[in-house]
Every structure is written in C-alpha cells, then in structure tokens.
Amino acid sequence: MSLMEAKGVTRRFGGLTAVNAVDFRVEQGEIVGLIGPNGAGKTTFFNLISGFLRPDEGEIRFDGQSIIGHKPSDICKRGMTRTFQIVKPFPEMTVTDNVMVGAFNHHRDRAxxxxxxxxxxxxxxxxxxxxxxxxxxxxxxxxxxxxxxxLATEPKLMLLDEVMAGLTPSEVAGMIEVLGRVRAAGVTMVIVEHVMQVIMNLSDRIYVLHHGEAIAEGAPDQIVSDAKVTKAYLGESFVAEAGGGAAS
Amino acid sequence: MAALRANWFYLAVLIGLLILPAYAESEFVTAVMPRGLSGSALLHIFVLIFFFAFMSQAWNIIGGFAGQLSIGHAAFFGIGAYVSTICYVHLGLTPWLGMFVAAVFTALVGAGLGLISFHYGLKGPFFALVTVAFAEITRLILLHWEFVGAANGILLPFSPNPTFWEFQFTSKEPYYYIALAMMLASIALVAWIARSRFGYYLHAIRQDEDAAEAVGVPTKRCKVQAIALSAALAGLGGTFYAQYTQYIVPDDMVVGRVSVEILLGAVIGGAGTVMGPIVGAFILIPVGEATRVIFEGGGTGTSLSTLIAADMSFGDKFVAYLDYLAAGGGGGLAIILYGCLLMVVVLGMPGGVLPWLAGLRARARRRAEASA
Amino acid sequence: MSDVYLQALISGLMIGGVYALVAVGLTLIFGVMDIINFAHGEFLMFGMYGAFFASALFGIDPYLSAVMALPLFFAIGWAVQGVLIRPVVGKSHAIQILLTLGLSLLMQALAQFLFSADFQSLKVDYGSATFDLSGARVSYTRLAAFAISMGMCAALWVFLQRTDTGKALRACAEEHEGAQAVGIDIARMYKIAFGLGIACVAIAGIVMTPFFYVAPVVGPKFTLVAFVIVVLGGLGNIPGAVAGALIVGVVESVGALVMPSPSLKDLAVYVLFILVLLFRPQGLFGGKGA
Structure with a gap:
C-alpha cells in the first residue's frame, strides 16, 4: 500500500482547469519530486492534497484512508504536513514558540x-x-x-513547497544537508522545487506537471531523457536554470 | 530581570489594593484625593477599574489572543445581566448561582455566533460587522420584549437589609472585593491560557490562520472555544453590573459605546497580552473619572436650544456659548479623551502600551550592549 | 397592492435613495483605499449639525447648505485622510477598524460636548407639505432628498467614468501597484476618494434634516446600514450600492409594517445583513465592479 495516493484529482477555477485528472503516489521512505513550469498547477495540487482546497473530482488516500473533505489540521494530525511557498512564520513569536505550535500536535504538555x-x-x-x-x-x-x-508535527509525509527558492547557493547546500537528515529520520517527502540540480539529486522519483496534467513520471534520469518533458518544459528551462540557478 | 521586577511591582499593587478599603476614609487618602472625592467614591472608581479590566480581559481572549475583532461584546454583557436578573426576579435564584447560569447561556450564544461566523469563513472586518449587527439585534429584541421590561428595563428588587445570598450590599466594600476577585481570577485564567497549548494555538491563529491550520491547529474549533469562553466571562460581568447598579436597561448596556469601551482597555494596554487589559483599565478609568470630576462639575444651566432661540446678537450668543463650553458643554469630555487615546495608541504604539514599553526596554538594552 | 404597502414601498424607496448616497461614499472609500470607515455615520451627523446651525442661526435653507457642504466636507475629508487615515493605509484591517472606531467615538463625544445630547430638529416652512402619488402621501422634502441623493450618485458615476481623475480613481481601485506604475499619484487619489466619500455622506445627512432629527448618536445606525448596503451591493461596486440601498430602504419600511412594532424595522435589515454576509459575501451584484 502506498503511503499517499491520489487518483484522477481535478480542480477547476471558473473555466480554467488548474489540475486535471492527476494520478500521484508516494511510497514510504521516498523523496518524490514535483516539477513543472510556472502555472503548471503544482501549488494548487499541494493545496488539494493538504486539504486547503477540495478537489472537484478524484480520490486522495493517505495511510489507507480517504482524506477528501478533511480539514488541513486534521490531515496534519494524521501525519501529512505541508510548508508554504510564501513562508508563513508566526511573526510575533520566537522561533521556539513557532515550532512549539507544531509540536503541540503530539505533545499536549508545554514542557x-x-x-x-x-x-x-x-x-x-x-x-x-x-x-x-x-x-x-x-x-x-x-x-x-x-x-x-x-517537522515538529512529527509527520510521516511532508510536502515541501519550494523550500530552496530565494536562497543563495551556500544556503541551498545547507538546506540539502538538512533534508538529508530529515530523510535519515524516516520522513517521506514530496518536494516542489525550481532549482533543478536540487530536485534531480534529491528525488527518487519525479512527476512532471504541465497545464495541470501529469505528463511524465519516473526516475530523474528517465525524466531528463523524456522527449515529452524536454519539449514541454525542460528544454529551455533546464538550460536556463543550470546557467543562472543562483539568481532564482 | 525585568520580568522579576514587574512581578514585584504587581505584587505591591495587589497588596495595596487588598488593604485600600480599610484606609479609604483615612486622613492620608482624603488629603491626596482630588477635591470632593469621598472614600466611597474612591472605592466606586476602583470597582469601575476592576470591572472594566475584567470585561476587557474577557474580550482579550477572542479579540486579543485569537485576533478576531469583536465590536459587539456589549451583547454578551447585556444578555448575562438579563439572564441572572430574570433568574433572580422570576425564579428567586440567587445571583451567585444566576451568574453561572448567565455564563453558560452567554457561552452558548457566543459559541452559536462563532460557529455560524467561522463556519462561513468570516474574517477580519466581516466578523467585526457581524458582531456589531448581532449586538444591535440583541438590543432591539431586549428593547421590545415586554417580559424583560422592554425599554424600561428591570429594576432589581431592593432589600433594605440585604443578605449575602441576595448579592446586594449596603456599602461599597463587598462590591470592591468581589470585583477585585473577578479581575484577579480573569488574570489567572488568561495567564494560564497564555502558557497552555490553547493559548499558543490562539496566538498562531491571530498571526496566520493558514499557517496555523497547516501545522495541525484546529482553527475553527479554537476560535469557537475562544468566543464561548470570552462570552461566558462577559456574561459574568453582566451579572455583577446588574447587582452593582441594581438597574438594567438595554439602551445603557447593549450599545456600541459599551462594546467599544470593553475592547478599549485591552487595545490600549496591549491586546493579546495577559496584563494589557488590566493596565488599560487602570489608565482609562482614572483618566475618564478625573475628566468628569474636573470638567463636568456644574454646567451653566442653560440648554443649547434656549441659547439658539435667545433674543441676543450673534456676538453675545457666541460669548454665552463659550461660557457654556467652559462649564463642560454637553458633557462627553471623557469619551473624547478615550477616542483620542485609542487613535494615539493605534497610530503610535499599535500593539498597545505594554508591548510598546517592552520594545523600548529591548531597544535600550540593545543600545547598552552595543556601547559596552 | 393595498395602500399601506404602496405607501411603505414609496417611503422605502425615498429613504433608500438617501441611503444610497451614504453607501456610495463608503463604498468609494473602500474601493479605492481598501479601508473600512467606521466613522462614516459621524460625518453624516456633522453635516446635519452644520445645516441645523446654519438654519437656526442664519436662516440658511438646508438645500443651500447642501451645496456649500460639498467643498467644505470634501476639504474635511481630504484633511482627515492626510492626517489620520494615511498612516494606516495598507496596515491590517484590525488597525484600520480600531482607528476609525476611535475617530467615531471622538466625533460622537465631541458633538455631545459642543452641541449637547439633546435631539434637535430643523424646521422649514415647507416641511410638512405633501402630494398624492396614486394613493400614497409623499412629502416634498423626502422627494427632494431622494432626488438630490440620486442625482449626486449619478454625478459621481459620470465623474468616475468620464473624467481623467475619475478614471485614475478607478485604476487605483483595481490595482494599486499598477496605478502607481503608470504614474498616478496614489496619495492624492486617496485624499480625493476620502474627500468625495465624506462629502457624499455629509450631503446625505443635510438633505434629511427637514424630516430627520439631529443628535450626536444618529451616526452609528447609518454606518451600519451603509455597511449592509455595501455588502449587499458588492464591496466597491457603486451601481450595486444604489440597488442595495433601495432594497434596504424597502425592507426597512415594509419591515416596519410586518414587525410587531414599527421600531423593530431595523431588525429585518440586520438579519438580511447577516444572511448576505454568510451566504453571499461577494454581494448580490458582485464586488469591485465599478
């Protein structure tokens, strides 16, 4: 049984289909990459599986149970937590207090x-x-x-939305090291990332979203050589990213 | 260090407050008090301070900690007063128990309002507007409901020799200690909340609701619990007010001005802090009462309408009008000050006085460290 | 339709017209500046007092006062925006609400201090004149209030659609950064919007003085009613506000008939308000369409 599995997940905004019949699965212990050009529907897809948006169609199962219609906080309690692309630290709390809010999930006691x-x-x-x-x-x-x-919510699966964006190359290296430690601690991850070297190096498997559809899935080397992907996305972008990764 | 010093300060104030009634009539107190203020008037002012601190602390839970701006707390306050008074007048239930009936009732009303508002995702100004409308609806219902005296309200039965169970006292002292106890209990409760998981959750909700939800905070449930608890306390406050003034009437209680006064203490002292509402009440009430004593003493006796209609030249009218203003005009100076204070605090120290002081102290410390 | 209902319908539309002008001022300020002005009704109250004293002391007709109020209250709004509101533009809604709440408290108390809490009424010779409209009695002063308010709303609409300043205001309402990028002086637009909004609400107050009492406490009711209308019509939507205002006016006057007591008429309005907020927060006619 997969840790998380989405089948035919669809979400429309008005006339626009932001996510169209996406099938997606994550196995225990994997790092799964999710890539695609801007506006491909990556963040919408995260919002759908983390419960911030409700899919119009499709089924999402986590740990064997459907989580359609559950609130994000409930999904978090079950062991799937997300981060935000536009980070949301609680501004008037210390770092410790920020993290404690997450830690309270499994520890009622303050100490x-x-x-x-x-x-x-x-x-x-x-x-x-x-x-x-x-x-x-x-x-x-x-x-x-x-x-x-x-992490403090002690997730089984963590959805990371562009945790590298806006970081300098040395900060990216630091973050990769941190993610390595997180993986060693046994946390499964789905990462959305723009910095291509990062995602190619970290991921066991990669999904490519394009215009809201999953157009490819496979190991990093398969994805790089996939003609459809190259055409839709990587052809221009990979080169550009590789050349100017620090600027992103 | 600073926290320790603050605790000693609060302890000293507390001891002072505990022994104050015994010395309210002493020569020393009479000597330092403004002219014409009797010992019982002094106690009355302190009752007002404690009461407003308590009400503001009640508001602080939903408005400060959870950051959901309610501008309708006068409704919970009024409903609380009516429930315990009805229990007392019609069922003979002692207000000591009636106040808890009132608290349960207002908690349910608050939870209902919260469930509806938060279920439909009302936030920020829209939640604020719903609370305003809710308070207006409450006022209109009380105003037209014959059973509760409609516009005339309810005059509580007067006992010449009241017993303890009637929650009526012939001197101010018992009210003073009850109000003080209520304020202290509300501080203890909120201090406990601030350190608990619930308090962390509320603070997280105030600062970023989506981020809170993402890390497992059941935001809707927490907000509903917060408004229910807040409403329950406001209901208790309503009972105290009813017993203290012995007269409840919708147009004095369930009006916008009262809703604003309830939130004023917390906003000025520091919304979302434990001591903010208390500090706010200790600033506001003395300022307000002093203004009333100093500026609204006499009045010239002429009404404005008489003045307008008077057969005088415009210049004479204007001079007479200045006299009228000098004698306190139509009143309202205390509220003018409240309004100014609120705007000054919002513009100059948006978190309130306590966080502003903490910021000053932190800056001074940093400067000291930098120069050392 | 029976006579009482026809009467209620007509008086509802009449007062609804005035509400429209109050609400248009509020929605203009909200649309352009994204600020919710809790002191809106207090400007109406000050407009009423201005007309009352002009009449009582100098015998100035309230309709002449209404004309003079336009530049005067525009200037007041301009100044209030420049001094008090400007620092909180772009801040959290809580800060903005608390600031305008403080302003409302201050203005109410100031009116009480200056003019006393007594209810005043402005008397004009033609105050009680009425005419017959297919069985319903309509007073000339109410019809004038309706007509002037509707005329003002229409003028404002034309101003926003046709003039350069109006177009710049609409650009601000749609996209702040974009407006700035094309060289629109945002700070000036905010002052104009607030000035116009305040002038609207003050004039609405003045044209009511021949048939509505004046007191320091009249404001909050109009603020709340204006919010009801603005939410009903869609935030920032001017034609929506006019339509919403007429609906609220009719709901109120028909409510006075069907409720057990006429003074419960507001109950119907507030219940309508909560229902709209819950079930159709974008309003009946969509938001920011203007």
Whole structure:
C-alpha cells in the first residue's frame, strides 16, 4: 500500500482547469519530486492534497484512508504536513514558540512540546536563532522555521513547497544537508522545487506537471531523457536554470 | 530581570489594593484625593477599574489572543445581566448561582455566533460587522420584549437589609472585593491560557490562520472555544453590573459605546497580552473619572436650544456659548479623551502600551550592549 | 397592492435613495483605499449639525447648505485622510477598524460636548407639505432628498467614468501597484476618494434634516446600514450600492409594517445583513465592479 495516493484529482477555477485528472503516489521512505513550469498547477495540487482546497473530482488516500473533505489540521494530525511557498512564520513569536505550535500536535504538555521543538530546531540548524522573533529572521531562517514547524508535527509525509527558492547557493547546500537528515529520520517527502540540480539529486522519483496534467513520471534520469518533458518544459528551462540557478 | 521586577511591582499593587478599603476614609487618602472625592467614591472608581479590566480581559481572549475583532461584546454583557436578573426576579435564584447560569447561556450564544461566523469563513472586518449587527439585534429584541421590561428595563428588587445570598450590599466594600476577585481570577485564567497549548494555538491563529491550520491547529474549533469562553466571562460581568447598579436597561448596556469601551482597555494596554487589559483599565478609568470630576462639575444651566432661540446678537450668543463650553458643554469630555487615546495608541504604539514599553526596554538594552 | 404597502414601498424607496448616497461614499472609500470607515455615520451627523446651525442661526435653507457642504466636507475629508487615515493605509484591517472606531467615538463625544445630547430638529416652512402619488402621501422634502441623493450618485458615476481623475480613481481601485506604475499619484487619489466619500455622506445627512432629527448618536445606525448596503451591493461596486440601498430602504419600511412594532424595522435589515454576509459575501451584484 502506498503511503499517499491520489487518483484522477481535478480542480477547476471558473473555466480554467488548474489540475486535471492527476494520478500521484508516494511510497514510504521516498523523496518524490514535483516539477513543472510556472502555472503548471503544482501549488494548487499541494493545496488539494493538504486539504486547503477540495478537489472537484478524484480520490486522495493517505495511510489507507480517504482524506477528501478533511480539514488541513486534521490531515496534519494524521501525519501529512505541508510548508508554504510564501513562508508563513508566526511573526510575533520566537522561533521556539513557532515550532512549539507544531509540536503541540503530539505533545499536549508545554514542557514536552518545548523539548520536541528544541530537538527539531537543532535538526534544522536553527539553534543559535531560537530566541529570535519570526519577523526578525532572514529568508533562509524563515525557510528553516517553516520546515521546523512542519517537522515538529512529527509527520510521516511532508510536502515541501519550494523550500530552496530565494536562497543563495551556500544556503541551498545547507538546506540539502538538512533534508538529508530529515530523510535519515524516516520522513517521506514530496518536494516542489525550481532549482533543478536540487530536485534531480534529491528525488527518487519525479512527476512532471504541465497545464495541470501529469505528463511524465519516473526516475530523474528517465525524466531528463523524456522527449515529452524536454519539449514541454525542460528544454529551455533546464538550460536556463543550470546557467543562472543562483539568481532564482 | 525585568520580568522579576514587574512581578514585584504587581505584587505591591495587589497588596495595596487588598488593604485600600480599610484606609479609604483615612486622613492620608482624603488629603491626596482630588477635591470632593469621598472614600466611597474612591472605592466606586476602583470597582469601575476592576470591572472594566475584567470585561476587557474577557474580550482579550477572542479579540486579543485569537485576533478576531469583536465590536459587539456589549451583547454578551447585556444578555448575562438579563439572564441572572430574570433568574433572580422570576425564579428567586440567587445571583451567585444566576451568574453561572448567565455564563453558560452567554457561552452558548457566543459559541452559536462563532460557529455560524467561522463556519462561513468570516474574517477580519466581516466578523467585526457581524458582531456589531448581532449586538444591535440583541438590543432591539431586549428593547421590545415586554417580559424583560422592554425599554424600561428591570429594576432589581431592593432589600433594605440585604443578605449575602441576595448579592446586594449596603456599602461599597463587598462590591470592591468581589470585583477585585473577578479581575484577579480573569488574570489567572488568561495567564494560564497564555502558557497552555490553547493559548499558543490562539496566538498562531491571530498571526496566520493558514499557517496555523497547516501545522495541525484546529482553527475553527479554537476560535469557537475562544468566543464561548470570552462570552461566558462577559456574561459574568453582566451579572455583577446588574447587582452593582441594581438597574438594567438595554439602551445603557447593549450599545456600541459599551462594546467599544470593553475592547478599549485591552487595545490600549496591549491586546493579546495577559496584563494589557488590566493596565488599560487602570489608565482609562482614572483618566475618564478625573475628566468628569474636573470638567463636568456644574454646567451653566442653560440648554443649547434656549441659547439658539435667545433674543441676543450673534456676538453675545457666541460669548454665552463659550461660557457654556467652559462649564463642560454637553458633557462627553471623557469619551473624547478615550477616542483620542485609542487613535494615539493605534497610530503610535499599535500593539498597545505594554508591548510598546517592552520594545523600548529591548531597544535600550540593545543600545547598552552595543556601547559596552 | 393595498395602500399601506404602496405607501411603505414609496417611503422605502425615498429613504433608500438617501441611503444610497451614504453607501456610495463608503463604498468609494473602500474601493479605492481598501479601508473600512467606521466613522462614516459621524460625518453624516456633522453635516446635519452644520445645516441645523446654519438654519437656526442664519436662516440658511438646508438645500443651500447642501451645496456649500460639498467643498467644505470634501476639504474635511481630504484633511482627515492626510492626517489620520494615511498612516494606516495598507496596515491590517484590525488597525484600520480600531482607528476609525476611535475617530467615531471622538466625533460622537465631541458633538455631545459642543452641541449637547439633546435631539434637535430643523424646521422649514415647507416641511410638512405633501402630494398624492396614486394613493400614497409623499412629502416634498423626502422627494427632494431622494432626488438630490440620486442625482449626486449619478454625478459621481459620470465623474468616475468620464473624467481623467475619475478614471485614475478607478485604476487605483483595481490595482494599486499598477496605478502607481503608470504614474498616478496614489496619495492624492486617496485624499480625493476620502474627500468625495465624506462629502457624499455629509450631503446625505443635510438633505434629511427637514424630516430627520439631529443628535450626536444618529451616526452609528447609518454606518451600519451603509455597511449592509455595501455588502449587499458588492464591496466597491457603486451601481450595486444604489440597488442595495433601495432594497434596504424597502425592507426597512415594509419591515416596519410586518414587525410587531414599527421600531423593530431595523431588525429585518440586520438579519438580511447577516444572511448576505454568510451566504453571499461577494454581494448580490458582485464586488469591485465599478
């Protein structure tokens, strides 16, 4: 049984079909990449599987149970947590308190939640900034808080929406290291990313979305050599990204 | 360090408040008080401070912690007063129990309002508008419901020799201690919330609802719980008000001005902080009462209408009008100050006085560290 | 249709016309600046007092006052925007609500201090004159209030559609950054929008003075009714606001007939309001269409 499985998931906005009959599955322990040009429907797809949007059609199962119509907080309790592309740290809370909000999911007690938060903060390398307020952090710091908040909910599956965007190459390297540790801790991940080297290196398997449809699926080397993908997306973009990755 | 010093400060204030009634008539207190203020008037002012601090603390739970701006809390306050008073007048239930009936009732009303509003995703200004409309609807119903006295309200039965169970007292002192206890209990409750999971969740909701939902905060349920708890406290406050003034009437209680006064303390002191509403009430009420004592003493006795119709030259009328204003005009100076305070705080220290002070202290510390 | 209902319908439409002008001011401010003005009704109240004193002290006819009020209240709105509202543009709605709530509190109390809490009424010779409209009695002053308000709404609509300033205002309402990018002076547009909005609501107040009492507490009711209308018509939508206002006027006056007590008429309006907020928050006619 797959950890998460989506079948025929469709969502329309007015006349536009943002996500069209997408089939998607994630196995325990995998890192699955989700790529596609801007406006391909990646974020909408994340919103659908994390419960922020309800699909018009289709079925989404997590851990063997349907999660259609469940609230995001409920889906999070079941073990699937997401981060946001536009990061959302709680601005007036310290890093520790930010992460504690997530940790309270499985630790009702304040001291236990704090302990869990410290553990996660160390894991993502935010230790020295634990007492800072959310709004005082740099972009890299915010991205890590975003990750830490999600990790603190002790997810089985984490959906990461562009956690590398806006980072410098050295910060990207740091984040890749963190994701390695997260994987070692046994968390399955789906990552949406624009920085191609990252996604090619990290992912076990990749899905390509184009105009809301999943046009390809496979191992990174298969995806790179897939004619459809190259035509639709990678042809221009991969070259551009490889050349100017630091600018993105 | 700073927190420790603040605690000593609060403890000293508390001891002062506990022993104040015993010294309300002492020579020292009489000497330092503004002219013409008796010991019982002093206690009355403190009752008002405690009461408004309590009401503002009630509002703080939904309006401050959860960040859902209610401009209709006068409704919960009024409903609370009516429920316990009806229980007392018609069923003979002591207000000591009636106040809890009132709290349960207002909690249910609050939960109902919250369930409907939050189920349909009302946020920000739209939630605020629904609370305004809800309060107006409540006022109109009370105003036309004969059973509860309609526009005349309810005059509580007066006992010349009240017993404790009647929640009526011939001196101000018992009210003083009841109000003080209510304020302290509300502080304790909110302090506990602030440290609990619930408090973290509410703060998270206020700062970013989607982010909170994403990390497992059941935002809708938390908001409904917050408004129910807030409404329950406001209901308790309503009972106290009814017993203290012995007279409840819709047009004095369930009006926009009261809703605004309830939120004023928290907003000025620091919404979403434990001590904000208390600090706010300790600033507002003395300022308001002092203004009333100093500026609204006499009045010239002429009404504005008489003045307009008077057979005088325009210049004479204008001079007479200035006299009229100098004597306090038509009143309302205290509220003018409240309005100014609210705007000054919103523009100059948007988080309220306490967070503003904390920010100043943090900046001073940083400067000290930088120069060291 | 029986006579009472016809009467209710006509008086509802008459007062609805005035509500339209109140609501158009509010929706213009909201549309352009994204600010919800809780002190809206207080400007109406000050307009009424202005007309009352002009009449009581100098014998100035309220309709002449209405004409003079246009530049005066435009200037007041301009100044209030420049001094008080400007710092909170773009801030959280809570901050904006609290600021305008503070302004409303201040203005109410100031009116009480200056003019006392007494209810005043402006008396004109023609105040009680009526005419017959297929069985319903219509007073000339109410008809004038309706006609002037509707005329103002239409003038504002033409101004927004035809003039360069009007087009710039609409550009601001649609896209702040875009408007700035094409060289529109946003700060000035905000002052114009607030000035116009305040002038509208003040004139609405003035044309009511021949048949409506004046008191420091008249404002909040109109603020709330204007919100009802604006939500009903779609936020920022001017024709929607006019339609919404006529609906609210009729609901109110028919409500006065069917409710157990005429003074419960507002109940129908508020219940309608909550229902619209819950079930159709984009309004009956869609948002920001203007």
């Amino acid at each position: 236990a939640a704090r302990a869990k938060a410290s553990e996660v903060i160390e894991l993502v390398g935010l230790g020295p900034q634990a007492a800072k307020l959310g709004r005082e952090l740099t972009v890299a710091g915010r991205k890590r808080v975003e990750l830490a908040k999600a």
